[in-house]
Amino acid sequence: MRELFDPGFVEDPWPRYAELRERSPVHHDPGGFWVLTRHAECLEALRSKSASVDAANIDPGARPRGLGRQPGRNLESEQLAQAINDNRPFIFRDPPDHTLMRGLVSKAFTPRMVEAMRPRIEAMVDELIDGALERGEIDVVRDFAYPLPIRVICEMLGIPEADRDLFSEWSQVLARGLDPEFLMPDDALEQRLTVVGAFGEYFFPLMAKRRAEPGDDLLSRLVAADESGVQLTEGQMLATAILLLVAGHETTVNLISGAVLALGRHLEEADRWRADPSITSSAIDELLRFVSPVQLTARVALEDLVLGPGTIPRGHYVLAVIASANHDPDAFDSPEALDLGRRDNRHLGFGFGLHHCLGAPLARLETAVALPRLLSRATFELLDDAVSYRDNVVLRGLAELPVRVRASA
Numbered sequence: 001m002r003e004l005f006d007p008g009f010v011e012d013p014w015p016r017y018a019e020l021r022e023r024s025p026v027h028h029d030p031g032g033f034w035v036l037t038r039h040a041e042c043l044e045a046l047r048s049k050s051a052s053v054d055a056a057n058i059d060p061g062a063r064p065r066g067l068g069r070q071p072g073r074n075l076e077s078e079q080l081a082q083a084i085n086d087n088r089p090f091i092f093r094d095p096p097d098h099t100l101m102r103g104l105v106s107k108a109f110t111p112r113m114v115e116a117m118r119p120r121i122e123a124m125v126d127e128l129i130d131g132a133l134e135r136g137e138i139d140v141v142r143d144f145a146y147p148l149p150i151r152v153i154c155e156m157l158g159i160p161e162a163d164r165d166l167f168s169e170w171s172q173v174l175a176r177g178l179d180p181e182f183l184m185p186d187d188a189l190e191q192r193l194t195v196v197g198a199f200g201e202y203f204f205p206l207m208a209k210r211r212a213e214p215g216d217d218l219l220s221r222l223v224a225a226d227e228s229g230v231q232l233t234e235g236q237m238l239a240t241a242i243l244l245l246v247a248g249h250e251t252t253v254n255l256i257s258g259a260v261l262a263l264g265r266h267l268e269e270a271d272r273w274r275a276d277p278s279i280t281s282s283a284i285d286e287l288l289r290f291v292s293p294v295q296l297t298a299r300v301a302l303e304d305l306v307l308g309p310g311t312i313p314r315g316h317y318v319l320a321v322i323a324s325a326n327h328d329p330d331a332f333d334s335p336e337a338l339d340l341g342r343r344d345n346r347h348l349g350f351g352f353g354l355h356h357c358l359g360a361p362l363a364r365l366e367t368a369v370a371l372p373r374l375l376s377r378a379t380f381e382l383l384d385d386a387v388s389y390r391d392n393v394v395l396r397g398l399a400e401l402p403v404r405v406r407a408s409a
Contacts, residue, residue, distance in 0.1 A: 010389045010396055013295070014336070017324035026310030031182060032064035033317045034310070037324040039331035039348070041307040045320045046352040051299040053355060054094050058300050059315025066182030067317065087235030089243040091355060098354065104232050105240055105358065108221030114361045117152060121369045124151055129377050132405045137383070140401040144374075145257035149366055153248040157241065158210070158217030163202075167245060170195045174242060175250040178394045180298065180319075196242070203238050218244070246395075248359045251293050252366050254397030258291035259371055261401055264382040266338045273340055274375045283340040284367050288349030290338050292323035295396045297351065322348040323396070380405050 009016065017037055020027075025038040036042050045051050055067070090101035128147060132138045146168060154164045176184065177192035184192075207223060214220040222237050232240065263270040273283055296319050305312040312318055326347050327335040350357040357363070374380070383402040390399050 010391065010393065013323065013396075014327060017321065017327060020321075021324060021328060026308050026312075031066075032062065033067075033319055034312050036307065036318060036320045037328075038308065039325040039328040039346075041310075042320040042322055042325040042348060043346075043352060044307055045299050045305070045318060046297070046322075046348065046355070048299075048305065050302045050305055051318070052094050052302050053092055053098075053299060055092070055298075055300065055317075057094075057302060057315065058317050059313075062313070062316045064180070064182055064317050067180055087233070087239045089236070089239040091243065091247075095354070100227060100230060101232065101236060101240075102358065104225040104227050104230070105222065107225040107227070108218055109244070109358060111361055113156070113218070113221075114365060117156065117362075118365060118369070120155065121148070121152060121366055122373070124148055125370050125373045126377075129374060133378060133407050136406070137402065137404050140260045140380075140403055141253070141257045141398050142400065144370075145253045145260070145401075148256070148370055149249045149252040152362070152366060153245055156218040156248075157244070158206075158215060158219050168249075170199060171245050171249045174199075174246045175395045175397075176390075176392050178246065179392060180394075183393050199242055200238055203241055204234060207234060207237060244359065247357070248362055250395050250397065251357075251359075252363045254293035254395060255287065255291055255363065255367055256370055257398045257401050258293060259287040259367070260374075260380065260403070261382070261387060261398065262287060262290055262338055263371075263375075264380060264403065265385075269338050269340050270375060273372065277372055277376075279341050280368050280372055282342060282345065283371075284364055285345045285347060285349075286338065286340050286342045287367070287371075289326045289332070289335075289342075289345060289347035292326045292349060293396060294349065294351075295323040295394055296321045297355075297394075322351075376408065378405050378408055 020035070020037040026034065026036055026041055028034050036045055058067070090098045090105065093101065125148060128144050132143060135143075138144065150164055150168045150171065154161075154167055159167060173188075173191045173195045176188050177195075179188075181189060206219065210217070210220045210223050214224060219237075219241065222232060222240060225232060263273075273279060299318045299320060301312040301314050301316050301318065303314050305318075325331065326349065329335050331346060332342075350360040350363075381404045383404055387401060388399045390397055
């Protein structure tokens with residue numbers, strides 16, 4: 001799996017995934033980590049109570065080379081790195097900490113609050129489509145997929161409009177920061193520390209203001225969230241806000257832009273969706289499977305784990321390549337075909353089990369508004385079939401996607 005170190009692998013990982021599923025679906029990489037590529041083993045790892053998300057459970061003798069490393073070690077960077085680890089969000093914690101923290105966030109980030117955003121999301125999408133039709137040619141990533149979720153999550157958090165470009169820049173750096181450290185160059189690690197520090201300088205005063213003058217925004221709800229007298233600390237709230245920004249923004253950007261690329265290459269499926277909006281729910285599930293904006297997730301074996309043809313020893317680090325699982329022919333008929341009406345779609349695009357994505361309802365809502373509205377109001381043509389991806393490994397996304405847009409007849 002050494003290709004994970006090569007940005008070129010991100011451009012087209014599917015052939016290599018297919019080879020790994022066939023020849024070595026559970027294997028130990030020379031870098032010191034295990035790799036799972038089939039649906040069955042990935043699903044089992046995600047739902048197993050013996051698979052931890054907490055890197056503190058790695059056996060020191062089995063730690064992958066470079067995992068946890070920090071650049072330019074000095075007192076300030078060490079203190080910041082330690083603070084990041086101490087206040088890591090619930091997606092990197094096991095029960096009971098995970099249960100408590102996720103419960104507190106769930107009290108603030110409710111389905112009702114998400115659904116209340118629908119009219120605003122519809123208005124934002126129409127505004128973006130109006131601009132696209134006026135220009136005639138756009139970059140889907142820059143002009144459609146990026147602006148929508150950043151506006152949504154910033155409105156939900158109560159971030160002033162003037163600061164949203166800054167948040168978009170931070171989000172891009174932090175998205176790369178989700179890659180395991182052994183897959184990141186020093187400059188990316190340095191940028192992650194810098195942006196987390198800048199985020200804290202911005203958010204801590206804003207949290208204090210929301211505590212003194214609460215509103216109806218998500219940040220005010222996070223500040224007020226209480227579970228039997230327990231509340232999120234300021235550090236935990238900062239980590240949660242960062243998580244919501246990255247998970248609530250970057251993944252949706254990659255899903256929407258990747259979906260437009262897929263539909264531009266499968267025009268018959270785009271026409272099918274235009275003609276039958278009732279398939280929207282299955283279409284989104286299929287695009288989550290087909291695009292797989294989240295490529296992989298990590299676990300640590302709390303005991304020896306027997307997964308298919310392999311056994312993961314206790315304390316070893318595992319990468320479950322859910323994008324490969326989503327294209328596994330043992331789990332999906334004709335997995336390389338885009339079928340917006342696909343039934344029994346057991347994709348792992350939002351994870352599974354305890355760590356199923358908390359922001360899934362928001363991502364689904366944004367996509368369910370953006371794509372059908374784009375299809376109903378416009379036709380689009382890819383201007384270049386050769387596309388480029390950003391270097392991110394975990395959150396795979398297009399760097400740009402130029403298209404020609406025309407109003408529907």
